[in-house]
Amino acid sequence: MMLVELTAPALEALPVAGLRAHLRLGSGFEMAEDEAETAALAGFLRAAIGTIEARTGKVLLARQFRLRLEDWRDPRGHPMPLAPVNTIERVEIDDGFGQVVPVDASTWRLAPDMQRPMLMPRGGWLPVVPEAGFVTVTFSAGFGAVWDAVPxxxxxxxxxxxxxxxEDRSFEDTASALPFGVSSLIERWRAVRVLGGRGASRRRG
Incomplete structure (x- = not known):
């Protein structure tokens, strides 16, 4: 399985002002916000968002992803690796020799779920992936496009x-474990990540 993030959250969607207030950084009515400081705070926010998303499997700010699979885990329905999935935009099969065929959208559907959304067939099975080929699923996921949509x-x-x-920016080595307060806040959102792969037999019958 290969998961690629195709788009990134816009700077305007990040809670830079909220982090600045949380850190009690100085600001003045007549003083323009420092661009370098804003960029640095945005970087810390992106790093924190990435860590929280990796620990929970939940996408906080909506964006687009592409999932590449060598085969379906189960042709009766494939679990998506992230949640919440908002839309599955397209499903395409590559035969491994450069021929890419879009899968008719009338043959599959999204089964939404906050823990384990699924790509489901409308008939009995998802389409067969050629032995030398792969399938790509382009989808969007996230709680919303603005920070207020995040739980x-x-x-x-x-x-x-x-x-x-x-606070730890001047130290080269920082603890990899999450602070207890952070772990407690994300605990109810944590779920076992379901990975794709050649988990299902290619023979159906």
Whole structure:
């Protein structure tokens, strides 16, 4: 399985002002916000978001992904590696020799789920993937395009973790374990990540 992030959250969607307030950084009515500081805070936020998403399998800010599979885990329905999935935009099969065929959207559907969304066939099976080929699924996932759409506990966890990264920025070695407060906030969102691969037999019958 190969999962590629095709788009990234816009700077405007990141809670830079919230992190600045959390850190109690100085700002003035007549003082323009420092661009370098804003870029640095955005970097800490992106790092924190990436860590929280990796630990929970939940996408906080909506964006587009592409999933490449050598075969379906189960041709009766393939679990998506992230949640929540908003739309599956297209499914394409590559025969391994450069021929790419889109799979008719009328033959598959998204079964939404906060823990384990599924790509499901509308008939009995998902289409056969050629032995030398692969399938790609392009989809969008995330709680929303703006920070207010992110659940409050996950949003708070991001701010706490970004603040920790900010405070530890001068140290080369920092602890890889999450702070206890962050772990507690994300605990209910954690789920076992379901990976794709050649888990299902190519013979159906």
């Amino acid at each position: 409050a506990d996950l949003a708070q966890a991001v701010l706490l973790l970004a603040a920790r990264y900010y």
